[in-house]
Amino acid sequence: MKLSHFKFKLPEELIAQYPTENRDECRLMVVNAKDGTIEHKIFKDVLDYFDEGDVMVFNNTRVFPARLHGNKEKTGASIEVFLLRELNASNKFWDVLVEPARKIRIGNKLYFGGDAMVAEVIDNTTSRGRTLRFLYDGNHDEFKEALYSLGEAPLPEYIKRDTEPEDIERYQCIYATEEGAVMAPAAGLHFSRELLKRLEIKGVEKGFITLHCGRGNFKEIDVEDLTKHRMDSEDMNVSGELVDLVNAAKDRESRVCAVGTSVMRALASSVCMNGHIMPTKGWTNKFIFPPYEFSVCTSMISNFHTPYSTMLMMVAAFGGYDLIMKAYETAIKEKYRFGAYGDAMLVIRE
Numbered sequence: 541m542k543l544s545h546f547k548f549k550l551p552e553e554l555i556a557q558y559p560t561e562n563r564d565e566c567r568l569m570v571v572n573a574k575d576g577t578i579e580h581k582i583f584k585d586v587l588d589y590f591d592e593g594d595v596m597v598f599n600n601t602r603v604f605p606a607r608l609h610g611n612k613e614k615t616g617a618s619i620e621v622f623l624l625r626e627l628n629a630s631n632k633f634w635d636v637l638v639e640p641a642r643k644i645r646i647g648n649k650l651y652f653g654g655d656a657m658v659a660e661v662i663d664n665t666t667s668r669g670r671t672l673r674f675l676y677d678g679n680h681d682e683f684k685e686a687l688y689s690l691g692e693a694p695l696p697e698y699i700k701r702d703t704e705p706e707d708i709e710r711y712q713c714i715y716a717t718e719e720g721a722v723m724a725p726a727a728g729l730h731f732s733r734e735l736l737k738r739l740e741i742k743g744v745e746k747g748f749i750t751l752h753c754g755r756g757n758f759k760e761i762d763v764e765d766l767t768k769h770r771m772d773s774e775d776m777n778v779s780g781e782l783v784d785l786v787n788a789a790k791d792r793e794s795r796v797c798a799v800g801t802s803v804m805r806a807l808a809s810s811v812c813m814n815g816h817i818m819p820t821k822g823w824t825n826k827f828i829f830p831p832y833e834f835s836v837c838t839s840m841i842s843n844f845h846t847p848y849s850t851m852l853m854m855v856a857a858f859g860g861y862d863l864i865m866k867a868y869e870t871a872i873k874e875k876y877r878f879g880a881y882g883d884a885m886l887v888i889r890e
Contacts, residue, residue: 541830541861543764546848548868554875555698555846556882559710564732567876567883571867573859574889578870583730583884584738586841592743594795595785597837599725599802600748602716605691605708610652617643619650621659621672622694623687624722624755632674632683633662637755641668653690694722696758696880698846711880720752720775726843726880727800747785749806751776751824761848766829771850773823774802778810780819786836787816795890798840801851804828804858807836829853830861838890844871844878859887 560566564584571578590596606623620639627633638644638661648661650672663671676683693707713728715736739746756772763769786807789796798804808828810820815835827850837858845852856864867885876883 541766541853543761543766543848545861546852546856548847548865548872550847550878551872554872554877554882555879556877557699557701559729559881562732563714563730564735566730569867569871569876569883569885571859571863571885571887573863573887576863578867580874584732584735586886587735587738587742589839589886589888590739590742590744590795590797593745593789593792594797595745595747595789596739596797596799597747597749597782597786597803597807598713598715598728598731598799599751599753599806600713600715600717601721601725601750601752601802602719603694603712603721603724604719605688606694606722607692607703608652608687608690609692610650610657612643613649613651619644621650621652622722622755623691624669625720625752627671629680632676634659634672634674635665636670636672637668638670639668641670644670657686657690696723698879699881715748718750718752718777720750722755723753723758724880725751725753725800725802727841727884729880730841730884731799745785745789747782749776749778749782749803751802751806753802758849761850766827766853769827769850771825771827773825774805776806776809776820776822776824778806778817778820783810783817783819790815790836795838796836798837800840801842801854804834804837804840804854808834811835828857830857832857834858834889839886839888841884841886843880843884844868844876844882846878855885855887858889 566583568581568583608621622637624635650659658675659672662673692703693711711724752775761769809824809826810817812818842855
């Protein structure tokens with residue numbers, strides 16, 4: 541398929557700037573790929589589509605406060621630093637993005653929180669990428685606590701407002717435990733403790749993968765031929781415990797639901813044979829777009845994504861291009877909310 545197949549006009553007012561008051565009360569579009577039907581529900585109605593023995597797989601990555609605002613030495617010019625990943629704990633080396641990049645050069649010192657935290661630019665990695673060495677006296681735990689206290693929730697750029705204190709909690713799945721993401725696995729944001737408990741009471745089993753969602757999900761695709769696009773790699777872990785849970789469900793012909801495109805990517809990166817998966821730990825840059833043969837999941841939950849997005853392409857591969865694009869057309873007509881803080885879609889294949 542071509543990039544242009546994923547172009548559509550998205551009214552700016554449909555991009556959610558805030559989440560719904562209650563996590564599980566956003567709207568839910570249910571798309572049935574078997575018969576092509578589209579239903580309109582509330583997210584907590586997702587309970588009605590799963591039975592005892594079915595399995596939901598979640599991504600337990602935890603978002604850290606990755607966006608820092610500071611000043612450049614001497615000039616005092618305002619700068620923004622977006623933390624990507626820690627490269628070396630003992631030396632306090634971090635891979636970051638900087639803005640405005642043209643003014644941030646090797647050797648510059650950057651100050652955060654007045655002079656509470658100082659960093660030195662030691663390398664250029666990409667046009668906007670830099671390696672920073674933070675200059676901080678104290679052990680690693682004290683350093684991380686001080687660094688994160690200066691940061692903000694890394695909201696996507698399509699959220700056109702200042703970050704607010706509540707975003708630290710709301711831009712985070714309630715079951716998030718494994719720190720490392722700079723982008724929330726948004727489909728999981730809709731699960732409340734009450735909904736998870738009701739699923740448990742019904743006998744729906746839950747399992748967790750870890751995939752640290754990176755900024756590459758928002759990387760602009762600059763080729764028309766999608767086979768030539770390369771995804772940024774993301775660190776993932778599909779544990780033996782999760783493998784046993786999913787493979788047992790497949791063997792008894794129960795349903796398996798991927799909660800989010802990050803879960804789908806991790807499971808697709810772990811497939812071995814007969815729809816089974818194997819323990820997998822490492823990096824994945826798997827790019828899924830139509831056509832693609834899925835063998836593990838029978839359904840998936842996803843938010844509504846922006847035009848040209850790799851997440852939209854994966855959903856279209858799973859639910860069928862024509863049906864998913866029809867669903868998106870319906871979503872715009874019915875004024876569903878798009879983006880990480882928006883509404884959700886349940887796509888059912890079996």
